[in-house]
Amino acid sequence: MTLTRSWVTSANSAKTPFPLNNLPYGVFSINDGARRLGVAIGDQILDVVQTADQLPVDQGVLTDPRGWNGLMDLGSDSWSSFRAALVTLLKDGATEHPDALVPQAGAQMHMPFAVSEYTDFYAGKHHATNVGTMFRGAENALPPNWLHIPIGYNGRASSVVVSGTDIQRPWGQLKGPNEDTPRWGPSQRFDIELEMGAIVGHPSNGPISVDQADANIFGYVLLNDWSARDIQAWEYQPLGPFQAKATATSISPWIVTKEALDPFRCATPAREKDLLPHLRDTGPMLYDVALSVSLNGETIAHTNYNEMYYSAAQQLAHHTTSGCPMRVGDLLGSGTISGPEKENRGSLLELSWGGKEPMTLASGATRSFIEDGDTLALHGAAKGDGYQIGFGDCTGTLLPAAKDPFAQ
Numbered sequence: 001m002t003l004t005r006s007w008v009t010s011a012n013s014a015k016t017p018f019p020l021n022n023l024p025y026g027v028f029s030i031n032d033g034a035r036r037l038g039v040a041i042g043d044q045i046l047d048v049v050q051t052a053d054q055l056p057v058d059q060g061v062l063t064d065p066r067g068w069n070g071l072m073d074l075g076s077d078s079w080s081s082f083r084a085a086l087v088t089l090l091k092d093g094a095t096e097h098p099d100a101l102v103p104q105a106g107a108q109m110h111m112p113f114a115v116s117e118y119t120d121f122y123a124g125k126h127h128a129t130n131v132g133t134m135f136r137g138a139e140n141a142l143p144p145n146w147l148h149i150p151i152g153y154n155g156r157a158s159s160v161v162v163s164g165t166d167i168q169r170p171w172g173q174l175k176g177p178n179e180d181t182p183r184w185g186p187s188q189r190f191d192i193e194l195e196m197g198a199i200v201g202h203p204s205n206g207p208i209s210v211d212q213a214d215a216n217i218f219g220y221v222l223l224n225d226w227s228a229r230d231i232q233a234w235e236y237q238p239l240g241p242f243q244a245k246a247t248a249t250s251i252s253p254w255i256v257t258k259e260a261l262d263p264f265r266c267a268t269p270a271r272e273k274d275l276l277p278h279l280r281d282t283g284p285m286l287y288d289v290a291l292s293v294s295l296n297g298e299t300i301a302h303t304n305y306n307e308m309y310y311s312a313a314q315q316l317a318h319h320t321t322s323g324c325p326m327r328v329g330d331l332l333g334s335g336t337i338s339g340p341e342k343e344n345r346g347s348l349l350e351l352s353w354g355g356k357e358p359m360t361l362a363s364g365a366t367r368s369f370i371e372d373g374d375t376l377a378l379h380g381a382a383k384g385d386g387y388q389i390g391f392g393d394c395t396g397t398l399l400p401a402a403k404d405p406f407a408q
Contacts, residue, residue, distance in 0.1 A: 001263045003387040005092040008101065010042030012092075017381055017390020018042055023086050024254035024391070025068045025219070028107040035110055037062055040254055040392070041090055043104050050100035054089055056081050066114035068255060072201040072218050072328045079201065079218065083259055109253035109392075111162045112221075113199065113329055118160055118249065119319060120195075120225055120333035121152040123310040125269070127336035130350045147273045150310040150318050152335075153240045155225075160249045160331060163222075163394045169372065169401040170247045172231035186401035187228035189355065189369045192376050193336040194293050194346030196305050197223035197251055198312035200330035207320045211282050214313035216326070220261065220287075222252035222378045222394040223333050229349055229369070249333070252378070252394040260389050264288045264382040266306050268314075279318060285311035289389075291337060291380045293346065295370075298362050303339040303346055305380070372400040 005012050006020040018024065018040040028038045028045055038045035048055060048062050055062070057071065057078065064070035071082060088094060122128055125142075132141030145151065169186050176183040201218025208216070225245060232244030265284040274280070289305035310318075315332050338346045345351045348369050352358050355368040370376065378394040 002385045004087070006041060006090045007092055007094060007096045008042045008044055008090060010044065011090075013042070014386050014388070016042050017388055017392065018254075019387045020087060020090055021384065021387050022256065022260050022389045023083060023090075024256045024260070025071075026112045026254045026392075027067045027110040028102070029110065030102060030107055035065070037064070037068065038102065038107075039086060040104065041101075044101040045104055045107055046086075046090065047100050047102055051089060051097055055085050066329075067111060068113045069329050072113070072199075075202060076215060079257065080259065083257060109162055109164065111160070112253060112255050115157040115160045115331050116327040116329035118155040118157045118331045118333070119152050120155045120245065120249075121150050121310070121315050121335040123150040123152075123308055123315060123335040124337050124346070125309040126307060126338040126340055126344070127346060127350065130338060130345065134349075134354045147271075148275065149279070150315045152315065152319070153245075155249065155333070156246050157331070159246055160251060163250055163253050163392065163396070165248070165250060165396060166399050167226055167248045167250070167396045168399045170228055170231070170243070171401060171405065172228060172243055173234055174230045175234045182234055184406075187230055189229035190398060191227045191229050191348045191369055192293065192378075193225040193227055194291060194301070194303070194378055195223040195225055195336060196289070196312070196334045196380075197221045198316065198332045198334070199255060200316065200326050200332070201328060203328055204320055204326045206323050207278075208317055210279065210285070210313050210317045213316035213320070214285050214311075216316065217258055217312055219255040219257040220312075220391070221255055222291075222380050222391045224250040224376065224378055224394050224396060225333055225336070226250065226396070227347070227349075248396070250394050250396045251331075252380075252391040254392045256389060256391050261287050261289075261382060263384060264389070268311055269307070269309060278321070279314050281311075281314075285313045287382060289380050289382045291346075291378065294377045294379065295361065295367065296375055300359060300361075301343060301345055301351060303337050303344040305334075305337060307337055307339050307344075308334055370398050372398055374398050
């Protein structure tokens with residue numbers, strides 16, 4: 001597929017993340033502070049309420065205080081017809097509506113949808129192998145179940161925040177000088193995880209197939225699972241992450257629809273063991289999305305979403321096998337996306353190999369984990385012929401720990 005041209009001139013550049021081929025959904029405000037639903041097009045935002053008479057949904061959908069949940073509620077046929085109407089509205093040669101456009105540069109972005117529940121997976125093989133090797137040795141890096149199911153845990157929907165939200169260094173129980181005695185203090189090994197987030201747009205009330213799971217996904221965001229590694233090291237046995245992952249999870253401001261990503265579908269990596277029939281691949285359900293991480297503006301890692309061992313559809317299908325109901329607005333984190341080489345690692349834990357191999361930045365400074373004042377950003381785009389499909393950066397700045405909340 002090639003670039004589809006728009007009457008919005010800035011959307012016709014190969015460099016913009018938001019050509020007419022994309023049309024991602026966000027929530028924005030400008031000087032009056034009122035939150036509005038918008039669609040990114042070039043360096044502009046289409047205020048959809050201003051063109052409501054040309055869009056095939058009720059006004060209430062376009063003014064839903066939750067964000068884009070109202071469109072999700074309508075089902076996949078409506079998702080497709082709504083996007084088709086946007087293409088017709090914005091394509092080159094259509095009647096222009098410049099008064100409906102707002103410059104992105106002057107807009108404040110907000111959460112694009114209301115998160116119902118949040119599940120984070122551990123489904124990147126390179127990441128799982130790296131972490132397992134650090135803590136259990138190469139021969140025991142992957143647990144026996146890892147090649148058969150996408151492992152995950154239930155996170156906190158209340159902690160999900162939009163890109164640009166500052167993150168405060170958390171306090172917690174940390175392992176003390178003796179193996180069985182903790183101490184209380186701010187996390188000293190605070191980290192990121194480069195992930196993609198899949199948004200469930202259609203509910204289910206029992207087990208669903210991989211194909212149905214794929215059909216139920218509304219769209220995707222970049223996702224940063226902020227992680228306090230030292231809190232995690234003390235708490236995670238035997239039931240896994242808890243407070244180490246509850247500080248915040250940042251997502252990019254724009255929901256890129258599954259339809260926009262369809263030209264970039266690709267297969268999962270070769271299987272080492274056959275999956276059980278209900279989880280087997282039925283077609284290409286991953287996406288070729290180039291990803292990178294920057295620290296204070298300097299790129300420190302790059303990888304691709306196609307490195308994931310399990311697709312979002314497989315993760316969602318597995319999530320339903322117990323009969324677990326899935327809701328509109330459920331968010332599924334992919335797990336850290338790392339590749340085979342050191343520069344492809346999607347966390348500082350891996351990049352510094354647990355702090356044993358600190359990174360040297362262009363400034364000469366070194367990092368093992370995030371320091372106060374550091375800004376971390378995730379970037380991602382699927383690259384087409386003369387265009388790209390971007391998500392908007394997913395950024396956050398780490399603030400110093402607050403005063404001890406339990407100090408007398």
